[in-house]
Amino acid sequence: xxxxxxxxxxxxxxxxxxxxxxxxxxxxxxxxxxxxxxxxxxxxxxxxxxxxxxxxxxxxxxxxxxxxxxxxxxx
Numbered sequence: 001x002x003x004x005x006x007x008x009x010x011x012x013x014x015x016x017x018x019x020x021x022x023x024x025x026x027x028x029x030x031x032x033x034x035x036x037x038x039x040x041x042x043x044x045x046x047x048x049x050x051x052x053x054x055x056x057x058x059x060x061x062x063x064x065x066x067x068x069x070x071x072x073x074x075x
Contacts, residue, residue, distance in 0.1 A: 006052045
């Protein structure tokens with residue numbers, strides 16, 4: 001309802017373009033494709049669509065049919 005979508009769920013470039021210096025994965029970074037895959041998995045687990053919005057079924061499960069109507073979902 002507030003216009004937040006998948007584009008808002010990615011790490012900032014400053015973080016995602018930085019190479020890890022310490023810990024178990026030195027020299028690696030979290031790439032855009034890695035984040036994309038993680039978001040797909042997260043959205044699937046949450047029963048959201050590919051843009052990060054709850055599905056009609058999820059809203060009904062949470063008894064939020066009024067929200068679904070406001071979002072323009074068919075309920």
